[in-house]
Amino acid sequence: MNRLPRPVKGALAERTWDAEVTRGWARLQIKRRVRGPRVLPVFVAASAFLLAAVVWAATRPADSAPGDGLMVSAPPAHAASCMPEPVRPELPATSVATVSYVSPSPAAQPQAVHARTALAPTRRQLPPAPACVTGPAEPDVVGELMESVDEAWKAKDAPRMEALLLDIARHHEDDPRCAQALFVLGRLQLEYRHDAAAAAKSFHRALELDPPAELVGPLWQAYELAHGGEHQ
Amino acid sequence: MRDSTARAVVVRLPAGEDTAALVLRARTGDRAAEGLLYRRHAPEMLAMVSRLVRSTTAAEDVVQDGFMTAFGRLGQLKAPEQFRGWLLSIVVSLVRKRLRRQRILQWVGLETLDDVPWSAAARAGSSVEARGELAVLDAVLKRLPTEHSLAWSLRYVEGERLEDVASAMGKSLSTTKRYIAAAEKKVRAHVALEDG
Numbered sequence A: 001m002n003r004l005p006r007p008v009k010g011a012l013a014e015r016t017w018d019a020e021v022t023r024g025w026a027r028l029q030i031k032r033r034v035r036g037p038r039v040l041p042v043f044v045a046a047s048a049f050l051l052a053a054v055v056w057a058a059t060r061p062a063d064s065a066p067g068d069g070l071m072v073s074a075p076p077a078h079a080a081s082c083m084p085e086p087v088r089p090e091l092p093a094t095s096v097a098t099v100s101y102v103s104p105s106p107a108a109q110p111q112a113v114h115a116r117t118a119l120a121p122t123r124r125q126l127p128p129a130p131a132c133v134t135g136p137a138e139p140d141v142v143g144e145l146m147e148s149v150d151e152a153w154k155a156k157d158a159p160r161m162e163a164l165l166l167d168i169a170r171h172h173e174d175d176p177r178c179a180q181a182l183f184v185l186g187r188l189q190l191e192y193r194h195d196a197a198a199a200a201k202s203f204h205r206a207l208e209l210d211p212p213a214e215l216v217g218p219l220w221q222a223y224e225l226a227h228g229g230e231h232q
Numbered sequence B: 001m002r003d004s005t006a007r008a009v010v011v012r013l014p015a016g017e018d019t020a021a022l023v024l025r026a027r028t029g030d031r032a033a034e035g036l037l038y039r040r041h042a043p044e045m046l047a048m049v050s051r052l053v054r055s056t057t058a059a060e061d062v063v064q065d066g067f068m069t070a071f072g073r074l075g076q077l078k079a080p081e082q083f084r085g086w087l088l089s090i091v092v093s094l095v096r097k098r099l100r101r102q103r104i105l106q107w108v109g110l111e112t113l114d115d116v117p118w119s120a121a122a123r124a125g126s127s128v129e130a131r132g133e134l135a136v137l138d139a140v141l142k143r144l145p146t147e148h149s150l151a152w153s154l155r156y157v158e159g160e161r162l163e164d165v166a167s168a169m170g171k172s173l174s175t176t177k178r179y180i181a182a183a184e185k186k187v188r189a190h191v192a193l194e195d196g
Helices: A018-034 A039-059 A077-081 A095-100 A111-119 A141-154 A158-171 A178-191 A196-208 A213-230 B002-007 B019-027 B031-053 B056-072 B080-107 B128-143 B146-157 B162-169 B173-190
Strands: none
Touching: A018 A039, A018 A213, A018 B031, A018 B056, A141 A158, A141 A178, A158 A178, A178 A196, A178 A213, A196 A213, A196 B031, A213 B031, B019 B031, B019 B080, B031 B056, B031 B080, B031 B146, B056 B080, B080 B146, B080 B162, B128 B146, B128 B173, B146 B162, B146 B173, B162 B173
């Protein structure tokens, strides 16, 4: 008889989890940022505000005063036949003046619909939007620096490459290409200058900057290599 | 440049670094140490949780949440060298919640689609009988109460020590033994297993 071994996991296939581990670390960073102590209260406050706005919109009386800026359209003409005769309020004398500046309804419509339409506010014409004024396009400094790095690479000028990459790393951390620049810088430091500590710092900084998904794996690998060298 | 890349010396991986030392570094906010702790323990945790919840995606979610909780509470860990056991207790607690939620979903007819049955995850070259036994064991464990199933799985599927199972489940040793004995009785009635 075929007995299962103990522990039973011995009968189950083993697999590698490299992809999940790499992906997991990146997701962990995102989750931490989202659920972090600074972001969570903001998120809760925004949710509460949104909820309050939805509740207000749902409970607000539908027939608001004309001055509140919300438009209530008149019912279609065919609805008049199936609608009961509305109870018309006793309007004060000043209301006559109000009726004079609203659009008149077609004469063919029943009296009730005419009155309803007459009391509805007219749609105001908005002034035309001003033409969008755009200033001169901002220069792509990082792009130009990266091009210079490429030229330095072709000229095999490693010190210049390093200087340019350091410039990107120091002054353009907000740019999404900064992680890539740090990766190249780290490799230069590790492989050209044999400075494992500096390389580990560069790779670590790149990992902190939310690198693109395809760069996370190589960055980790490089970081571990450099980190090992640092402790040698 | 390319020549220097080719001649680059591949330095050794930092595998020998002590877990306790990494925990102490991580406590001070060292992200690199956290990363190394994660890479050291995540594969084992992922493998274990995927067997417990029978789903790879759920396992990823649980393990990420487990590490997030662990890194957030690292200051509460009294013995840094016991990081693995402490992490296991956090992960097991999350697995328990997940299993309970899965049961409720199944009860209302919303079974998770990415369920991976054990019979499908059997080792390559396993006999039909072995696959059948795994399928039966899977079904029996799913019918057991969550606590019993979890305790038995940690002990006899994962091979954890009894003390570690008790600690991970946050129960006393005697309660854990009782859970395992109750589950063992049901399992033995349906599945042929090696003697424990």
